[in-house]
């Protein structure tokens with residue numbers, strides 16, 4: 025007898041979207057049948073999903089838990105919310121897989137950095153999870169020597185910054201020689217480079233200029249982290265990678281039309297490059313910085329302009345953007361609003377919980393996207409790019425039974441007090457057209473009608489291997 029059957033919902037499956045029964049045993053999807061057919065066989069539990077949309081659990085490929093947050097005028101170290109808080113909120117919102125980062129400092133043995141991060145997360149995450157390896161600063165040969173083994177062990181992606189982002193807090197930027205070397209190592213080892221690309225010279229020049237002109241308010245952020253910077257940096261990274269046999273790129277938080285154009289042109293040349301944007305960048309612009317508490321909409325690089333919005337949205341329709349992430353850096357509103365200048369305002373946001381419902385609303389309800397395209401953008405594509413497919417991101421026989429029932433009758437107005445992360449949401453007052461009624465992680469019902477039934481011991485580490493197809497051409 026099956027452990028669980030999700031019966032009669034509109035199931036968004038790899039080859040079709042139709043009413044179906046989904047049978048679960050041992051944490052896996054083991055059968056898919058006509059509506060009512062599996063339920064009729066009997067099961068440990070049958071969940072009636074009639075009237076609901078049944079999708080694979082959401083995947084957020086870009087979050088930062090327990091990361092130091094800069095506090096203006098203080099040496100106090102404040103950390104973003106830990107995996108317990110963020111992953112719990114994720115489950116409530118229908119996201120079951122999170123990809124965070126393992127900071128790998130050049131002088132620390134790579135394996136020690138990875139193990140330290142895994143120890144922090146073991147038993148502390150409600151969701152399944154993995155880590156991008158985050159390189160910083162001048163690289164040490166031991167990193168390049170150890171990377172292939174780390175990639176083989178399932179840490180298939182490496183994050184690199186081309187900028188220090190802010191004039192203070194130096195040391196993020198990896199210079200182009202080291203990026204070149206990293207790309208070569210990853211190409212051989214079967215990895216993927218995830219790049220935060222901004223032109224450091226332009227960004228630092230603009231900080232200096234605006235400080236000189238006494239225009240230091242954070243509402244000027246889009247002048248510092250500007251569209252030209254994205255243009256120059258994306259194209260420079262792409263040119264470099266296109267010259268490394270076997271390299272593949274994932275551009276994180278694409279924010280501008282220039283970034284979209286650079287990715288599209290490279291894809292046009294057949295290069296395996298993928299784009300991520302944030303729901304923040306799809307739904308807010310730099311104009312929102314001028315609202316009271318406008319810092320809450322900010323995340324680096326920066327919100328941009330109406331024409332960038334248009335280009336980003338267009339790119340989600342089988343163009344340059346494949347995945348919608350949050351760049352979650354969850355913290356209390358007091359900390360989010362503490363910085364008021366271009367050089368001290370904290371980035372990231374709190375948004376892992378409403379991501380899925382917001383995207384359903386703006387994609388399916390407002391723009392008429394197919395359910396399959398919506399699921400691709402919030403789950404399946406990230407699974408494919410990051411080497412988790414078909415274990416994750418699919419309602420198919422053999423996949424993990426990460427299943428979400430999205431209820432179009434449960435639309436609501438988002439309120440921070442009803443969400444499960446920190447004390448504010450940048451989405452306060454937004455209407456969403458659906459909300460998850462049930463979230464299932466590997467066959468276990470972890471949230472049902474707003475009740476948390478999961479445990480921080482549920483989340484498993486996910487080793488990842490990027491498919492050759494993804495790394496050889498723009499496959500999605």
Ligand SMILES: [Zn+2]
Nearest residue numbers: 086087088351
């Ligand atoms: Zn980030």
